[in-house]
Amino acid sequence: MLKLIVGVFFCGAVLAQGNVRVLLAEGELNESSEWHFTTSKKSFLCLYSEGSLFCNGKPLGKKAVRISADDNRCRYQDIVYAGQIALIIQDNHWYVINNISLDEYVYSVLRSESWPGWPLEVNKVFAIMVRTYAVHKMMVAKKSKKKQLFDIKATNIHQTYKGVHDFEHLLQAVNETHDIIITYNKEPIVAMYDSCCGGIVPAHISGFDFKSNPYLARPYACTFCTECKLYNWKIVYPQELLVTILQQEFPDLSFIKEIHVHESDKAGKVMQVNVKAGRFHKKISGTLMYRLCKDVRSFCYTIKKEGKNIIFTGKGFGHHMGVCQWGVRTMAKQGFLFKEILDYYYPGTTLMKLVTEPYDATA
Numbered sequence: 463m464l465k466l467i468v469g470v471f472f473c474g475a476v477l478a479q480g481n482v483r484v485l486l487a488e489g490e491l492n493e494s495s496e497w498h499f500t501t502s503k504k505s506f507l508c509l510y511s512e513g514s515l516f517c518n519g520k521p522l523g524k525k526a527v528r529i530s531a532d533d534n535r536c537r538y539q540d541i542v543y544a545g546q547i548a549l550i551i552q553d554n555h556w557y558v559i560n561n562i563s564l565d566e567y568v569y570s571v572l573r574s575e576s577w578p579g580w581p582l583e584v585n586k587v588f589a590i591m592v593r594t595y596a597v598h599k600m601m602v603a604k605k606s607k608k609k610q611l612f613d614i615k616a617t618n619i620h621q622t623y624k625g626v627h628d629f630e631h632l633l634q635a636v637n638e639t640h641d642i643i644i645t646y647n648k649e650p651i652v653a654m655y656d657s658c659c660g661g662i663v664p665a666h667i668s669g670f671d672f673k674s675n676p677y678l679a680r681p682y683a684c685t686f687c688t689e690c691k692l693y694n695w696k697i698v699y700p701q702e703l704l705v706t707i708l709q710q711e712f713p714d715l716s717f718i719k720e721i722h723v724h725e726s727d728k729a730g731k732v733m734q735v736n737v738k739a740g741r742f743h744k745k746i747s748g749t750l751m752y753r754l755c756k757d758v759r760s761f762c763y764t765i766k767k768e769g770k771n772i773i774f775t776g777k778g779f780g781h782h783m784g785v786c787q788w789g790v791r792t793m794a795k796q797g798f799l800f801k802e803i804l805d806y807y808y809p810g811t812t813l814m815k816l817v818t819e820p821y822d823a824t825a
């Protein structure tokens with residue numbers, strides 16, 4: 463049977479029917495696995511037992527169930543989602559996946575990843591970035607040799623996605639940037655962003671693959687985020703507290719006699735921290751320090767010991783790459799438009815439109 467579906471064409475590729483598949487949850491399958499879904503009309507209790515999937519007591523005879531409702535709403539784990547929700551069993555693993563239109567997804571993610579109270583132009587910038595990142599993930603999934611069940615995860619590993627919200631003014635940012643994405647060499651870019659770059663020059667950051675993502679190698683400092691409280695920050699750790707934190711990885715550490723940044727790269731990103739205490743002498747990588755010390759806001763800082771305190775003094779909030787949220791806010795307030803802002807933060811990129819056209823799904 464000939465069936466027409468609306469698909470999204472981009473640079474000759476057809477993206478999965480223009481919808482994005484978001485992984486909401488996953489886990490190992492066991493005999494007590496169960497899932498609850500609710501629509502405005504019905505509740506669904508799905509169980510996995512003795513190798514079969516049951517829904518409301520009935521065996522399904524297949525390893526997937528898809529739930530959608532006339533009002534386009536479905537609840538899972540106390541969050542309401544637009545679109546369809548699928549529960550899929552594969553290789554002793556279960557996946558709950560939300561299949562949703564790209565713009566509904568962008569609208570949802572803006573609530574979490576942008577600043578709904580900030581100017582419209584800021585949210586337009588974010589709508590384009592969120593869409594671009596999603597399209598990038600959709601294309602990666604599509605090109606993957608192994609069949610992918612989902613395109614993107616719902617957590618901040620990718621982009622935080624929390625379903626339906628009522629910040630309706632964000633729709634304007636989505637609608638006014640409809641189908642626009644950021645490209646480099648006609649491919650969607652990896653649209654990285656952080657909260658405040660602290661004036662760090664991304665091109666000077668070591669250990670990053672700028673060859674694959676040259677648009678992230680911005681060779682000049684952002685000068686628009688100085689208003690952010692975390693442009694310059696200072697964290698004071700009482701020595702005992704920092705010892706307790708570092709003991710997670712170094713249980714034989716009992717006090718800190720000396721601590722300083724041993725090596726930084728050209729950008730100021732900490733590569734190694736030197737810690738001395740009696741016979742204890744360790745060089746701790748900057749990445750590990752960042753992971754252990756939750757109050758340290760970024761990768762660029764210095765450390766000094768003053769009496770019984772260890773003082774970290776640093777710049778920015780985040781990883782210093784791509785768009786700087788606080789910088790975008792200032793640029794928007796100064797009248798810059800989304801294209802100018804994106805050109806500034808992702809040099810060498812071009813804005814393109816996804817083209818929505820009908821295609822023959824049986825072809």
Ligand SMILES: [Zn+2]
Pocket residue numbers: 658659660661684685686687786788789
């Ligand atoms: Zn900045």
